Amino acid sequence: MNIRRxxxxxxxxxxxxxxxxxxxxxxxxxxxxxxxxxxxxxINQKLEGGRAFLESLVKAVNAYAQECLxxxxxxxxxxxxxxxxxxxxxxNGFLHRLTWYxxxxxxxxPVSLDLTTVQFFDLVxxxxxxxxxxxxxxxxxxxxxxxxxxxRQPDEPVVQRAIPATMxxxxxxxxxxxxxxxPIPEVKKPEPKPxxxxxxxxxxxxxxxxxxxxxxxxx
Numbered sequence: 001m002n003i004r005r006x007x008x009x010x011x012x013x014x015x016x017x018x019x020x021x022x023x024x025x026x027x028x029x030x031x032x033x034x035x036x037x038x039x040x041x042x043i044n045q046k047l048e049g050g051r052a053f054l055e056s057l058v059k060a061v062n063a064y065a066q067e068c069l070x071x072x073x074x075x076x077x078x079x080x081x082x083x084x085x086x087x088x089x090x091x092n093g094f095l096h097r098l099t100w101y102x103x104x105x106x107x108x109x110p111v112s113l114d115l116t117t118v119q120f121f122d123l124v125x126x127x128x129x130x131x132x133x134x135x136x137x138x139x140x141x142x143x144x145x146x147x148x149x150x151x152r153q154p155d156e157p158v159v160q161r162a163i164p165a166t167m168x169x170x171x172x173x174x175x176x177x178x179x180x181x182x183p184i185p186e187v188k189k190p191e192p193k194p195x196x197x198x199x200x201x202x203x204x205x206x207x208x209x210x211x212x213x214x215x216x217x218x219x
Contacts, residue, residue, distance in 0.1 A: 003030040005136045007129040011041045012122035016054070016136055030136045040119050045111065047100050053083035058142055060085040061127045064096070096120045
């Protein structure tokens with residue numbers, strides 16, 4: 001019985017076509033893959049192959065996704081016979097080149113597709129859906145291993161990592177010493193304002209300055 005399994009994302013579609021187990025007529029699982037197609041939105045050319053192409057695609061996608069998320073570059077398998085898929089970043093960092101070397105046509109130029117980051121992660125999701133699908137190739141498995149420690153970039157020495165913190169503490173200490181040795185400003189108490197003496201009024205109604213005696217009126 002012919003079986004078709006399709007994993008569709010907005011920007012990527014992965015299609016598997018094949019047969020069920022011929023020895024079990026009631027089996028609805030896709031046990032034998034005959035054709036695999038992978039195509040992307042806005043890209044006219046599609047990738048097409050058999051099980052070898054599918055296995056190479058899954059390995060390449062998982063390895064490259066691990067590299068993108070971890071930021072650790074590590075060499076991948078080379079010299080693989082049959083269909084081979086490779087993923088490499090482009091210079092601008094926003095595109096990812098997927099290259100497919102077809103075993104059916106080894107003399108022809110490999111097919112290269114430049115994927116955006118959105119298209120690539122839709123491809124990752126399509127591959128994940130296929131791996132999680134228990135009705136598609138039950139015998140298919142992929143071994144995921146962490147990146148070897150030898151590909152990890154050396155950690156920054158503790159002395160260099162401590163330099164910024166040390167410089168910050170030194171700056172605080174210098175500022176504290178400068179404040180300590182600055183002279184303490186003198187605080188002067190405000191002098192009381194002189195109060196004005198009450199004015200005296202002459203008998204004639206004239207206003208006299210303070211301390212002046214009133215003059216008797218003329219006869």
